[in-house]
Each structure stands twice: as structure tokens, then as C-alpha cells.
Amino acid sequence: MPNLKTSAFSRLSSTTLLGAAVILGMLYFGRDILAPLAVAGIASLIILPLVRQLDALGINRAAAAIISVLLVGACLVALAVVLAFQLVSVTSDLPQYREAIQEKVESVRAITERPFARLEAELSAVIPQPVPEVNRSGKKNSHAAAAAATAANATSTPEADTRMSVRGALRRLFALAWGPIGQAGIVLVLLVFILLEQESLRERLIRLAGLTEMSRTMQALGDAAEGVSRFFFSQFLVNLAFGLIMGAVLAAGGVPHAVLWGTLAGVLRFVPYLGALASGLMISIFIAAIDPGWWLALSFLAFYVCLEVIVANFVEPRIYGHSSGLSPLAVIVSALFWGSLWGPIGLLLSTPLTLCLVVAGRHVAALEPITILLGEAPDMSHAERFYQRALAGESDAIIRDARSHLQKQSFAKYCDQILLPGLALAALDLRHGRIETAQQERLRGSVSQLTEVLTQTPGAPRSLRRRREVPLLNSGVGAHLRELRLARLGRWQGSLDVPLGSVVLCGGLQGERDDLLSELLVHALRVSGIDARSITLDQPEDERPDSSKAELVSIVFLVYPTRERLDAWMAVVGTLRSNLPQALLVTIRPSFFNEEVDAATVKEQVDMVLSSFEEGLALASTHMRPAIKV
Incomplete structure (x- = not known):
């Protein structure tokens, strides 16, 4: 396991x-x-x-x-x-x-205030207005009027002289710029x-980490330096191209100071997310102020949004995905974290600082959670991803991922690298009682849908290809797959009028585990043109093939035994030796089956012990000529 x-x-x-x-x-x-x-x-x-x-x-x-x-x-x-x-x-x-700015401000104010004014008028017509208080002499209460008069008197005092001397202006400017x-x-x-002091600082860090960790410390420092340099260089190229495009578009549209706005658009993009938003709003407001109408400003805003969406969702993921090592969510979280701690400087440094922490987490155990949460890709194998999706019942995602893998590799390799290791994880959790009943149902349903879809013949009738409503939990996934093939190919899963030594048998003892493994191996062989058929080794005598056809079989692949059923498995192997003396007996023990019987014990009973479906496929391909096509 x-x-x-x-x-x-x-x-x-x-x-x-x-x-x-x-x-x-x-x-x-x-x-x-x-x-x-x-x-x-x-x-x-x-x-x-x-x-x-x-x-x-x-x-x-x-x-x-x-x-x-x-x-x-x-x-x-x-x-x-x-x-x-x-x-x-x-x-x-x-x-x-x-003048154009004042007209735009008035038009925007009218547009924004008109709905609220209409709502206020409608509410005033429905809700009665309060009557002003009247004192004993019949006059209105003058407290509010007196307060208003006092405020008016206060504001009517002469304004202080705001003119500043040259010395005061210089002092204020110096104070603002000094920070x-x-x-x-x-x-x-x-x-x-x-x-x-670069070399001296590096030596001090090595001494701080310990001389025994010299290699790991040097690797961490090198990864951090390379990652930050690569990220900033990639970001510089992307933002430079963005600024040049914006400057060219603004110049073509006749917008004054296109160089300034293009440079501003490129520079502000170094600030994650907020920079692009700020530059787009600033340029749009400027265009709206200088243009009598709204068409130019709205056109620029639409172009800016489209360009930003393309760059952020298509260009940057391809470039930064190979340069930053951070997930998109990590960039946002780091910007919020460092921005809240250090303000604008933290916002600007958020990505490189987080990148350094992620790199350090690959070498320092205490920082490993940061790498797992914020790294570009989670530290999860394909088999582990398959298992967690199966527990969640995400059958469509599993099937989609499997088809993607099968476009690049064989079904046998998919079983060796993803399906079987994922099932081994499930078996380990089942043995230790870590899977709830609902999760077991989803797991078995996901596996059954996956295997049925992947093992169906492309030309099979539609009625057979959509039989997912069969009670799988009663018969088991492997038994259900065998029923489908028997319904399609007949009792012996094909004709017995075939050349001698052209048939490969895949079998195991009765049980869901052995049934599923033998059916998967049969399909892996059949898609490569090998006449493979499954058999239950300890089935009743009247359900086995005629012994007169024994010379048709050249290889028998046996499912690797478990400790609990080793004696029964050895008895079956002895029977096969006597009934199929010319056949090669082979068993497959994947490397993750470390909870099973020791290989030395099994090797005494069979001719060969292989470690993967791919080795079994290679053996069968070289041992005989392909006899069928799926």
C-alpha cells in the first residue's frame, strides 16, 4: 500500500x-x-x-x-x-x-440623484409629514432656527488668510517629501x-541553519533567488507589453499624453489587482473629462477590461505559472496579508515575499503548511486525487480525467499509476475503518461508473453501454463488468474456434477484489489486441471451460493472493498446473501491495511474478501474436 x-x-x-x-x-x-x-x-x-x-x-x-x-x-x-x-x-x-469636466460632473450628479429624488417624492406623498411644534403663544419652536443662525454667524466670520509664504511652502513640501x-x-x-556582503550573509545563514544542512540551505537560497528573479522578469515583460499596447491605443484614439497613461498603466500593474483597477479608472475619468461625449471613454473602458481579462486569465497564468510557483488565490491572499501589515510597500512586495516563504517551506518543515496552502500545485499524486474525488462521488471529473490520461498513455499504465494505487488507498482506509458508509457508497459508485465507461466496447449497443442502474453493490463491480462482457460475447467471452495458444486467461478467487483486478487486466489486454478472458478459479466445475480446449491457453494471469486466502489460492494454482501444463502461470504484484503475501512465497508456486499491468501486457504481446481487435 x-x-x-x-x-x-x-x-x-x-x-x-x-x-x-x-x-x-x-x-x-x-x-x-x-x-x-x-x-x-x-x-x-x-x-x-x-x-x-x-x-x-x-x-x-x-x-x-x-x-x-x-x-x-x-x-x-x-x-x-x-x-x-x-x-x-x-x-x-x-x-x-x-467646462467639459463641469458638464460631466453635473450630468453624472443628475443621473445619480434623479432616482433618489423620485423615491423621496413618492414616499413623501404616501407618508404624512410631521407637524412643527407650536409654543403657547402660537409661534413655532425657534430652537432649530436659533441653532441655524448661530451656525451661520460662525461661518460668516472672515476666513483666515490662506496665503502661505515661500518659506512655509518649502517647509511643507520638504515635510511631505522627506518620508x-x-x-x-x-x-x-x-x-x-x-x-x-552577499557571500558573508550566505555563510552566516548556513551557519545559522547548521553545517549539516548546508546542501538544503544552499538549495533554498538558490530557489528563492531564481524564483524571485524569474517572476519579476516575467512580470516586467508582461507589464511592458501591456503599457505599450495601451499607449498605442490611446495615441491612435487621439487622447493627449498617451505616453504618460501608457506608462502609468504598465507601472501600476506591478501592484496586484488594485493597480490595474486604479489605472483603468484614472484613464477613463481623464478621457471622459476631455471628450464632450461618452463614447470615447466607454470604448476605452471596454477595451481596457477586455485586454486585462485576456492578460490576467490567459497570458499571466501561462507565464507566471512557470515563474512564480504560487496559485492565483495565493496571490490575492498574500496581497491582503502583506498590504494590511505594511501598507503600500507590503502590497507591492506581497508576491515575492510569499514566494520566498513558499520556497522555504519546501526545505523547512515548520513552513511546510504555507507551501501546501499557497504553492502553485498541491502535493497530491494523481492516485490520491482520484481517491479523494471518488470519496466525494465526483464521477464525471474522474471519467474526464481518465479520458485525458488515456489520450496520452495506455489503459494498463493508467491502472498502474492511478486506478490501482487509488484503490489501494481505499482498501487501506477500509481496513482501518476510516471510511463512513456514505463514503463507501460514493466510492463504489464512482469506481463502477469509471470502469464501466472505460471498459465498454465503442461499438457496443446503447442499451448495454448505459446499464448503470444494475445493483452493483450486491454483485460487485468486477462481477458486473463480467456480466456485461458475457452478455456481449457469450458464455466463453468469445469463440473457442481460435488458434492454439492464442488465449490468455485472467483469474482469481471469488470476491470483489479479485473480480475487479482480473476484469481490469482483461480489458488492458484486449484493447491491445490480445484475446484475454476472465475466469473465477474456484468456481463450480460445470461452469469452467471444457478441458479439451486447454491447449488454446498460453498464459494464465493470477491475481496476487492475500494472507487470509493464501491456502485456497495455492490449491487453485496446483489444479491449474495439472489442467494447463503447457500454460505459463504468472501473477502480478504491484509495488504498492506491501500488505500482501511475501513475493518469495508466491514465486515458488508460479512461473513469474510481475510488478505491473504494463509488464503483463509486454509479456503477453511478445509471447503470442495478437488475435482480436476490440
């Missing part, structure tokens, strides 16, 4: 949960220190390939690090300068669009020192 992996969550303890809570607290309260450090660390992984290229050219390591940082910084500054000049140009052009500039300076300094 397959070895069941220990659940990652079963290793969680109160100490682990307490440690996770402490780490979350440190991430939140220490964000002013950790966020710049994380930015510098991620940036160092991105710039590191450039540093290595310069180092390979013979440039000193320190000089290569400084040159790389200066080159990247110069590119970012140049981009920022271009955007700044474009923004200044946009703000200088806004006054000429003031980002200071953070950028800290990141720049950290980046330079990380690049300079």
Missing part, C-alpha cells in the same frame, strides 16, 4: 502557534525597520544577476555592486522625471477642460551593503 504522508497540520503545536503569533506581532510593530530591509533584500535578488555579469567581466565586486545600483537607480530616476514632466503638462492643460526620500535612502544604503 502507498505510504500515507503525515499531515502537515498534525505537526502544529501550541508552541508553534505561539511562535507564529509572536512573528506576526514583530512584522506589524517592526514594519518601519523590516519593510525597508525586505525591499532591499528583494531588490538585491533582482540586481544580483547584473552584479554577477559585471563581476564576470573582471570588475571588482564592490565596484560591480555600486555600478549596478547606480544603473538601476538612474533608470528609475529617469522614469520618474519623465512621469513628472508629463504630470506637469497634464495639470497645465486641465483648465482648458474645465519617501528618507525611506528610499535607507533602502539604497541597505541594498548596497547587502550586495557587498
Whole structure:
């Protein structure tokens, strides 16, 4: 049987949960220190390939690090300068669009307020309005009027002089810019020192993990660096293409400052999800403000949405699926998590930070749950996926997946790699009482539908191909499959007027397990053109084929025995030896049948012990000439 992996969550303890809570607290309260450090660390992984290229050219390591940082910084500054000049140009052009903006605002206000005004009027006509209070002198209560007058007097005071001196303006501008500039300076300094001390930091991490874990630590560091670099490079290419397309479309539509808006569309896409939404809304609002009508803005918005849907659902999954190693849900969850912890910086770094954790989870047991939950593909084999779908009763999904596999591989290989290992998992859980009655019903129903669909002859009558209402739970899946073949081919499952040595028998003892395995092997052989037929070895004497036809059989495949029925199986093998002396007796023991009888005991009774259906198919194909076509 397959070895069941220990659940990652079963290793969680109160100490682990307490440690996770402490780490979350440190991430939140220490964000002013950790966020710049994380930015510098991620940036160092991105710039590191450039540093290595310069180092390979013979440039000193320190000089290569400084040159790389200066080159990247110069590119970012140049981009920022271009955007700044474009923004200044946009703000200088806004006054000429003031009238169009006011008309659009008024039209939008009228559209949004008209339904509420109509609803208020209808409600006022139905609901009686309250009568104002009247004091003893017959005058209305003037408390509300006095309060309104007091508010009016307060607001009617002369407004404070809002003109600011040049010194005050500069002070305010410096205060606003000091935060980002200071953070950028800290990141720049950290980046330079990380690049300079890269080898030293790697050695420190190895010593921290332990010299015995050197290979695993080096593998984790290499995977993280390669994954982050590959992800950002792929993201840069996709966003660059997106920005170029948007700029070209805007320029073709006659929208002013197309370079700015195209660059903005490409740059903001580095922020997961929110960036694309923000850029699309900003550009649509600008187009609506400068255009007298609504057609141009709505046309652009429709094009932007279509392009974003195509890129997000078709282009990025193909590219990021091989570059990020994260599932789409993990990208959203990481953006919410890091954005709530560190704000905009966390939102920008959410994907690379989560990617580093996923990579670390492949090498560190404590972080394995993160890899399982957020990794690109769950750590589940095809057999395990088949088993969990069968427990859920998802027969259509199982059949669809099986047909997809059969387009690329044989039925025998599908049985060896998916179907039989999945059934072995089910047998193990059944033996230990871990499957409820309802799950057993769904499991057996799913297996019966799968095997019936896969083992049906393509040209079989429609009435036989849709007999799923047969009471399978009474006879067993294997017995039901045999009944279908008997109904189609006759009592002996085909003609007995065939060449000598052209028939292969597949059989086992009476029981659902042996019936199913022998029927699956029969179908695996028949689809390859081999005249295979199933037989129950311990059936009554009058139901067996005529002994005079024994020379037709060349090979007998026996289902591997269980410990409980070993004696009965050995007695049947002895009978076969005497009745079919010319036949080759073979049994198949798949590698996951580790709970069955030891192979040495069985090998004494038969001629060969194989380990898969594919080996049995290869033996039968080389031992005889194909005699039938399914």
C-alpha cells in the first residue's frame, strides 16, 4: 500500500502557534525597520544577476555592486522625471477642460440623484409629514432656527488668510517629501551593503541553519533567488507589453499624453489587482473629462477590461505559472496579508515575499503548511486525487480525467499509476475503518461508473453501454463488468474456434477484489489486441471451460493472493498446473501491495511474478501474436 504522508497540520503545536503569533506581532510593530530591509533584500535578488555579469567581466565586486545600483537607480530616476514632466503638462492643460469636466460632473450628479429624488417624492406623498411644534403663544419652536443662525454667524466670520509664504511652502513640501526620500535612502544604503556582503550573509545563514544542512540551505537560497528573479522578469515583460499596447491605443484614439497613461498603466500593474483597477479608472475619468461625449471613454473602458481579462486569465497564468510557483488565490491572499501589515510597500512586495516563504517551506518543515496552502500545485499524486474525488462521488471529473490520461498513455499504465494505487488507498482506509458508509457508497459508485465507461466496447449497443442502474453493490463491480462482457460475447467471452495458444486467461478467487483486478487486466489486454478472458478459479466445475480446449491457453494471469486466502489460492494454482501444463502461470504484484503475501512465497508456486499491468501486457504481446481487435 502507498505510504500515507503525515499531515502537515498534525505537526502544529501550541508552541508553534505561539511562535507564529509572536512573528506576526514583530512584522506589524517592526514594519518601519523590516519593510525597508525586505525591499532591499528583494531588490538585491533582482540586481544580483547584473552584479554577477559585471563581476564576470573582471570588475571588482564592490565596484560591480555600486555600478549596478547606480544603473538601476538612474533608470528609475529617469522614469520618474519623465512621469513628472508629463504630470506637469497634464495639470497645465486641465483648465482648458474645465467646462467639459463641469458638464460631466453635473450630468453624472443628475443621473445619480434623479432616482433618489423620485423615491423621496413618492414616499413623501404616501407618508404624512410631521407637524412643527407650536409654543403657547402660537409661534413655532425657534430652537432649530436659533441653532441655524448661530451656525451661520460662525461661518460668516472672515476666513483666515490662506496665503502661505515661500518659506512655509518649502517647509511643507520638504515635510511631505522627506518620508519617501528618507525611506528610499535607507533602502539604497541597505541594498548596497547587502550586495557587498552577499557571500558573508550566505555563510552566516548556513551557519545559522547548521553545517549539516548546508546542501538544503544552499538549495533554498538558490530557489528563492531564481524564483524571485524569474517572476519579476516575467512580470516586467508582461507589464511592458501591456503599457505599450495601451499607449498605442490611446495615441491612435487621439487622447493627449498617451505616453504618460501608457506608462502609468504598465507601472501600476506591478501592484496586484488594485493597480490595474486604479489605472483603468484614472484613464477613463481623464478621457471622459476631455471628450464632450461618452463614447470615447466607454470604448476605452471596454477595451481596457477586455485586454486585462485576456492578460490576467490567459497570458499571466501561462507565464507566471512557470515563474512564480504560487496559485492565483495565493496571490490575492498574500496581497491582503502583506498590504494590511505594511501598507503600500507590503502590497507591492506581497508576491515575492510569499514566494520566498513558499520556497522555504519546501526545505523547512515548520513552513511546510504555507507551501501546501499557497504553492502553485498541491502535493497530491494523481492516485490520491482520484481517491479523494471518488470519496466525494465526483464521477464525471474522474471519467474526464481518465479520458485525458488515456489520450496520452495506455489503459494498463493508467491502472498502474492511478486506478490501482487509488484503490489501494481505499482498501487501506477500509481496513482501518476510516471510511463512513456514505463514503463507501460514493466510492463504489464512482469506481463502477469509471470502469464501466472505460471498459465498454465503442461499438457496443446503447442499451448495454448505459446499464448503470444494475445493483452493483450486491454483485460487485468486477462481477458486473463480467456480466456485461458475457452478455456481449457469450458464455466463453468469445469463440473457442481460435488458434492454439492464442488465449490468455485472467483469474482469481471469488470476491470483489479479485473480480475487479482480473476484469481490469482483461480489458488492458484486449484493447491491445490480445484475446484475454476472465475466469473465477474456484468456481463450480460445470461452469469452467471444457478441458479439451486447454491447449488454446498460453498464459494464465493470477491475481496476487492475500494472507487470509493464501491456502485456497495455492490449491487453485496446483489444479491449474495439472489442467494447463503447457500454460505459463504468472501473477502480478504491484509495488504498492506491501500488505500482501511475501513475493518469495508466491514465486515458488508460479512461473513469474510481475510488478505491473504494463509488464503483463509486454509479456503477453511478445509471447503470442495478437488475435482480436476490440
